[in-house]
Amino acid sequence: MTLGIDIAGYGGDRILKNKTSDSWIALAVIACSAVLFVALAFGLTGRFLVPGGHHVRVRFHDITGIKVSSQAKYAGARAGTVSSVRILSAAERTADPENLVEITLDLLPDVPPVSKNATVSIAADTLLSDKFVLVQDDPDTAPHLGKDDVLQGISPTTFDELTRNVDDAIEGVRKVMGGGTADSANDILTRIHKLVDETQGLLTGLQPVVTDAKTVLDDAKVALTDARSAAADARSLLADNKDRIGRAVSRLDSAAGSIESLAKKGETLLRDNEKNLTRSVSDFRVTSENLKVTTTYSKFFLRDLAERPSRLIWGGGKPPALPDQQKILDSRQAVPMR
Numbered sequence: 001m002t003l004g005i006d007i008a009g010y011g012g013d014r015i016l017k018n019k020t021s022d023s024w025i026a027l028a029v030i031a032c033s034a035v036l037f038v039a040l041a042f043g044l045t046g047r048f049l050v051p052g053g054h055h056v057r058v059r060f061h062d063i064t065g066i067k068v069s070s071q072a073k074y075a076g077a078r079a080g081t082v083s084s085v086r087i088l089s090a091a092e093r094t095a096d097p098e099n100l101v102e103i104t105l106d107l108l109p110d111v112p113p114v115s116k117n118a119t120v121s122i123a124a125d126t127l128l129s130d131k132f133v134l135v136q137d138d139p140d141t142a143p144h145l146g147k148d149d150v151l152q153g154i155s156p157t158t159f160d161e162l163t164r165n166v167d168d169a170i171e172g173v174r175k176v177m178g179g180g181t182a183d184s185a186n187d188i189l190t191r192i193h194k195l196v197d198e199t200q201g202l203l204t205g206l207q208p209v210v211t212d213a214k215t216v217l218d219d220a221k222v223a224l225t226d227a228r229s230a231a232a233d234a235r236s237l238l239a240d241n242k243d244r245i246g247r248a249v250s251r252l253d254s255a256a257g258s259i260e261s262l263a264k265k266g267e268t269l270l271r272d273n274e275k276n277l278t279r280s281v282s283d284f285r286v287t288s289e290n291l292k293v294t295t296t297y298s299k300f301f302l303r304d305l306a307e308r309p310s311r312l313i314w315g316g317g318k319p320p321a322l323p324d325q326q327k328i329l330d331s332r333q334a335v336p337m338r
Contacts, residue, residue, distance in 0.1 A: 053080065053109050056145065058120045058133070059088070059099035060153040065131035066122055072105045072133045080107040082133060102150070105133060114151070117142035121154035131156065289329055296328045 063085070072080040083106040088099060107114075118137035124130065133153075145151070238245070270277070 054107055054111075054113065055083070056105040056107060056114050056120075056135070056151065057102060057149075058105065058151045058153040059096065059102045060122070060155050061099055061101075062155040063101050063103060063122060063153075064156060065124070066103065066133060070130070070132055072107065072135065074107070074111050074135045074137070076134070079111045079135065080105055082106075099152070103133070103153075105135070107135075112137070112139045113144040115139045115142040115144055116149065116151075118145075118151060119154065120151050122156040293328050296323065 066082060066085070068082055068085055070082045071078060072082060074080075082103050084104040086102045086104075088096065088102055092102075093100065114135065114137055118135055121134050121136075122131055123134040124132070
């Protein structure tokens, strides 16, 4: 009886311990699931637990490939995520007809404040990789964004749009080629043959021009050869007469120095004797004026003496009329005797 009770007690403790360990395992699974759920929620919503980040609002006409939780990069480095995507209201589209969608970027705290000149575009690393929002900015060139400021984004060029453009181009080529019918193809071939014939005619007409150009080039080569020969002769002449030319240049330099020295001496002589020269010129002028008057009066005296030589002995008679002294000085020619 006692043995049975002990065995029963031992089995009950073991069962209780198993239940306790199962409970802890269940709680651990629940906690890990909660952590994973929270992490997944933050990853999908693009929100961070890091405090101090900032938000940037950007408007686009098209955000194909962008969704909530898409990455945001600043100068190529991961800088945050897209936290919200909102279609503009009718009033907002009326006020801003170029844009249809507004997204909000949650940027990390270490990202510099975005300026008003920032460029925001949608890009991708490869053709098949996920798209992201790329922010490029030089924060020192413009003021920072305010709380209510919105940036203008650059919409991407999608692969479907490129395909449509290629289809339009192919359709345009097909229309140019006449819709692809056999008659149109024959017409195109006829035009091509005609174009080839005209090209051949043009080439035939260009042959004389090419021949003339070749002749001109040959003449130019001859002229260039002559010019090189003349240059060589000139260099040889200069080399042969280098000493003579050097001596001539030296003599010219010496002569120029002598002339300059003579000019300086003449200038010094004139400066030192300026007063004497002025006085001499003044005296010479007075002497020449006196000589002019004396010569004029002498002519009158000799004429009167030649007419009446007796006056030299007996005197008498009326003296001849003499011209005024100022008239003699002002006259540029000899004063006539009356």
